[in-house]
Amino acid sequence: MKILITGVHGFVGSNLVKALKKEHTIYGLDIIAPVKDGIRYTFSWDYVEKDGLPDVDAIIHLAGKAHDVKNKSAADEYFKVNTGLTQKIFDYFLAHPDIKKFVFFSTAKAAADKVEGVLTEDVVPAPVGPYGESKIAAEKYIIEKFKEFNGLSSLREDDLEHLKPTSKDVYIFRPCMIHGPGNKGNLNLLYNVVKKGIPWPLGAFENRRTFTSVENICFAVNGVLTKEVPSGIYNMGDDEALSTNELIEEICKSLGKKSHIWKLPKGLMNGAAKIGDWLHLPLNSLRMQKLTENYISSNAKIKAALGVEKMPVDAREGLKVTLESFKS
Numbered sequence: 001m002k003i004l005i006t007g008v009h010g011f012v013g014s015n016l017v018k019a020l021k022k023e024h025t026i027y028g029l030d031i032i033a034p035v036k037d038g039i040r041y042t043f044s045w046d047y048v049e050k051d052g053l054p055d056v057d058a059i060i061h062l063a064g065k066a067h068d069v070k071n072k073s074a075a076d077e078y079f080k081v082n083t084g085l086t087q088k089i090f091d092y093f094l095a096h097p098d099i100k101k102f103v104f105f106s107t108a109k110a111a112a113d114k115v116e117g118v119l120t121e122d123v124v125p126a127p128v129g130p131y132g133e134s135k136i137a138a139e140k141y142i143i144e145k146f147k148e149f150n151g152l153s154s155l156r157e158d159d160l161e162h163l164k165p166t167s168k169d170v171y172i173f174r175p176c177m178i179h180g181p182g183n184k185g186n187l188n189l190l191y192n193v194v195k196k197g198i199p200w201p202l203g204a205f206e207n208r209r210t211f212t213s214v215e216n217i218c219f220a221v222n223g224v225l226t227k228e229v230p231s232g233i234y235n236m237g238d239d240e241a242l243s244t245n246e247l248i249e250e251i252c253k254s255l256g257k258k259s260h261i262w263k264l265p266k267g268l269m270n271g272a273a274k275i276g277d278w279l280h281l282p283l284n285s286l287r288m289q290k291l292t293e294n295y296i297s298s299n300a301k302i303k304a305a306l307g308v309e310k311m312p313v314d315a316r317e318g319l320k321v322t323l324e325s326f327k328s
Helices: 011-020 046-050 075-095 132-149 186-195 214-226 246-253 266-279 283-292 300-306 315-326
Strands: 002-006 023-031 039-043 058-061 101-105 171-176 231-236
Touching: 002 011, 011 023, 011 214, 046 075, 058 075, 075 101, 075 132, 101 132, 101 214, 132 171, 171 214, 186 246, 186 315, 214 231, 214 300, 214 315, 231 300, 246 315, 266 283
Parallel strands: 002 023, 002 058, 023 039, 058 101, 101 171, 171 231
Antiparallel strands: none
């Protein structure tokens, strides 16, 4: 296939190129254009408006503004990039009959900021903050425009599953935190904290979270591109959810160090977080919540669509690959 990947030089894009370049011809669409193995050519966004992009069979839309954990980004920046660029490239997709498949990378945070039980695709979206809100706005634009394209704008359904097979397929992926070689997100920050030998004081909180190996992402993307998979919204995650304590133990194994997990009383730590609110300390109530809450996402739907019982990369094995990459 001939594939156009937006944000091709980012973390996920770079890994997708490595995974797909042997079997497919890949073009990029990005704000930078370094010469890289596996990418035939990288175009600027101006080419979308000029209708100057090459003929392709599929578009993978990765370009977007990542979640700013320091909350320093203005809300309109998220909507300008995450929503605005999605509208632009999706309109291009609909206007070109030969492009058959469109894969949009949204986020689990577009569906829910907190999860009670297990997150599934049929949840009523309730994002909190401009990152998730801008992603859900992009999802809604895709769904409404695709229904109009198929002459089904009068339907009340707000997802893609109720659309019968058409000449085009659209996939919305909602991954939990993606990790892998080249990742520089929160997992990298936690790795560096543990590397310094700083004890983990929240061991009493046995929370569990779903992570997503970038190798499983690549497997799923290749699957929807090359198989007859129904259009729809799909959660993306590894098969097994891990606790923060287990994550720290895996980091220590990778470093060859003994883990230092302190199971201090929950009441004490919650009190310390409240003091952090008053004194503007790194550990405050909001950060405490994020560090100790459960966030488990089901990947049953994408596995069923691809006809597999398990994702190819085990959660712990994928994590080991990521942690090994941090050493270099």
